[in-house]
Amino acid sequence: MINIAAILFYLFSGVLLSSAMMVVTARNTVHGVLFLILAFFNAAGLFILANAEFLALLLVVVYVGAVAVLFLFVVMMLNVEMGNIQKTAREYSVAGGLIGGTLAVELILMLYSWNTSPEAFEMISSPISKDGVTNTQALGNLIYTHYALIFQASGIILLIAMVGAIVLTLRHREGIRRQKIGDQLARDPKDSVSLVDISPGSGI
Amino acid sequence: MVSIDLNNFWSSAFQDLLVLVGYILLILVGLVLAVSYLTLAERKVLAAIQIRVGPNVVGWFGLLQPFADGLKLIHKETIIPTRANPFLFILAPILTFSLSLSAWAVIPFGEGWVISNINVGILYLFAISSLGVYGIIMAGWASNSRYAFLGALRSAAQMVSYEVSIGLVLIAVILTAGSLNLTEIVEAQKGLWFIIPHLPMAVIFMISALAETNRAPFDLPEAESELVTGYNVEYSSMTFALFFLGEYANMILMSAMGSILFLGGWLPPFDIVPFTWVPGIVWFSLKISVLLFVFLWVRATFPRYRYDQLMRLGWKVFLPFTLFWVVLTSGVLVTFNLYPGS
Numbered sequence: 001m002i003n004i005a006a007i008l009f010y011l012f013s014g015v016l017l018s019s020a021m022m023v024v025t026a027r028n029t030v031h032g033v034l035f036l037i038l039a040f041f042n043a044a045g046l047f048i049l050a051n052a053e054f055l056a057l058l059l060v061v062v063y064v065g066a067v068a069v070l071f072l073f074v075v076m077m078l079n080v081e082m083g084n085i086q087k088t089a090r091e092y093s094v095a096g097g098l099i100g101g102t103l104a105v106e107l108i109l110m111l112y113s114w115n116t117s118p119e120a121f122e123m124i125s126s127p128i129s130k131d132g133v134t135n136t137q138a139l140g141n142l143i144y145t146h147y148a149l150i151f152q153a154s155g156i157i158l159l160i161a162m163v164g165a166i167v168l169t170l171r172h173r174e175g176i177r178r179q180k181i182g183d184q185l186a187r188d189p190k191d192s193v194s195l196v197d198i199s200p201g202s203g204i
Numbered sequence: 205m206v207s208i209d210l211n212n213f214w215s216s217a218f219q220d221l222l223v224l225v226g227y228i229l230l231i232l233v234g235l236v237l238a239v240s241y242l243t244l245a246e247r248k249v250l251a252a253i254q255i256r257v258g259p260n261v262v263g264w265f266g267l268l269q270p271f272a273d274g275l276k277l278i279h280k281e282t283i284i285p286t287r288a289n290p291f292l293f294i295l296a297p298i299l300t301f302s303l304s305l306s307a308w309a310v311i312p313f314g315e316g317w318v319i320s321n322i323n324v325g326i327l328y329l330f331a332i333s334s335l336g337v338y339g340i341i342m343a344g345w346a347s348n349s350r351y352a353f354l355g356a357l358r359s360a361a362q363m364v365s366y367e368v369s370i371g372l373v374l375i376a377v378i379l380t381a382g383s384l385n386l387t388e389i390v391e392a393q394k395g396l397w398f399i400i401p402h403l404p405m406a407v408i409f410m411i412s413a414l415a416e417t418n419r420a421p422f423d424l425p426e427a428e429s430e431l432v433t434g435y436n437v438e439y440s441s442m443t444f445a446l447f448f449l450g451e452y453a454n455m456i457l458m459s460a461m462g463s464i465l466f467l468g469g470w471l472p473p474f475d476i477v478p479f480t481w482v483p484g485i486v487w488f489s490l491k492i493s494v495l496l497f498v499f500l501w502v503r504a505t506f507p508r509y510r511y512d513q514l515m516r517l518g519w520k521v522f523l524p525f526t527l528f529w530v531v532l533t534s535g536v537l538v539t540f541n542l543y544p545g546s
Contacts, residue, residue, distance in 0.1 A: 076345050
């Protein structure tokens with residue numbers, strides 16, 4: 001008997017890891033973002049395998065449908081030249097190597113003391129909730145009943161971040177004409193056109 | 205609730221698989237036919253509104269015109285610009301077309317007439333429709349052409365903006381129906397279609413659908429007068445045809461979504477005898493046709509929006525209003541104890 005769930009799991013995680021690798025190694029930045037989207041899709045596939053279909057589709061809607069579009073938007077507009085990148089990459093290689101090396105050592109140290117619990121192996125294809133509660137209900141119950149305050153606090157943090165981003169980028173430029181639809185609709189021919197009697201040579 | 209036992213896939217489900225492929229082929233053939241006749245309907249409706257005759261040469265009343273157009277497109281040469289990115293250039297129309305087809309997997313055509321009755325059907329539809337922007341943005345970038353690129357950027361900004369208000373409209377409907385499953389959303393409208401309590405949301409959904417499918421008056425990505433035709437300017441032959449089919453299939457999909465969310469899907473308008481004799485799929489197709497007519501009607505009637513007006517409408521009018529309506533809906537449901545399951 002072939003275990004389809006296991007095959008799919010290794011397929012999704014294999015493509016996920018290799019496309020994540022391609023995100024940082026792709027020479028073309030636009031290709032990099034497209035590989036990132038592929039990685040998101042495979043993560044969604046892993047969620048579906050774990051019967052977390054709500055999270056899977058939310059991942060697609062939020063990350064693929066909105067965040068990655070903005071990435072793509074910016075990357076396409078910037079039109080990065082590869083020559084410059086290689087030059088700056090050489091300049092930053094020492095600092096980058098230090099940080100990356102530290103992280104790698106930490107990961108390896110952690111792997112030494114890692115014990116995979118037997119339950120984790122079963123999680124590959126087991127449903128999240130076994131008692132007939134749908135994903136959406138289970139998540140809603142968790143977020144809005146048990147962790148309502150934490151959820152609201154994270155909302156406030158996001159709001160502050162948003163206000164900060166707007167404050168940083170907002171600038172009032174002089175001499176820009178904006179359309180005021182209310183003013184346009186409120187205009188009356190009587191106020192805007194007037195008949196003036198001018199004596200010759202004097203002007204208005 | 206649907207659950208697939210993946211481990212017994214081969215032993216038990218081979219026959220089901222064949223049946224499933226049959227259903228999928230049925231829907232695909234029906235959809236492609238519907239798309240081809242939608243192009244004819246568009247030309248006929250536009251002609252009627254402008255007091256012209258419209259296509260009437262090929263076949264009886266011009267009924268074979270879509271096939272003549274299709275043959276013409278297949279005969280043409282596929283041109284790939286020299287400095288284009290060939291892989292993405294070819295992938296973009298394929299992506300657009302296959303996305304517009306794959307959304308139909310969760311659409312219920314009648315009671316139980318659905319390929320995959322998943323729990324989060326409405327989220328799946330939303331996800332698929334939000335992916336449509338990639339076909340356009342990839343086409344614009346891969347063509348390596350200024351016009352195509354500008355069209356693609358406009359389209360990306362526009363679709364992302366209007367998705368926000370569509371999402372909030374969906375939330376208002378989900379709150380009233382109490383489910384993310386499309387079949388249950390339709391069932392919840394027995395007796396009262398959601399267009400009656402949610403009329404402003406239905407109007408906003410329709411306008412956002414126009415923007416989401418890049419149709420007039422929001423067809424800025426393909427504004428002929430300034431961008432030639434925008435993102436698909438470098439495409440020819442079948443690659444162009446796939447974009448064209450995808451756009452029209454998306455129109456049909458948005459109309460199907462509108463009729464499921466607000467017009468009661470396959471339900472008859474009144475649950476009494478002469479109406480219940482008519483099968484559900486006929487009601488569903490009728491509702492889709494009415495919404496499609498609105499698409500064509502709007503195209504013939506309204507001039508194109510300016511870009512800043514489009515963004516203003518999306519972010520400063522629709523977003524606050526839909527947000528207010530979601531709060532209002534949940535407030536009313538809780539205050540009068542109307543929420544589903546109470």
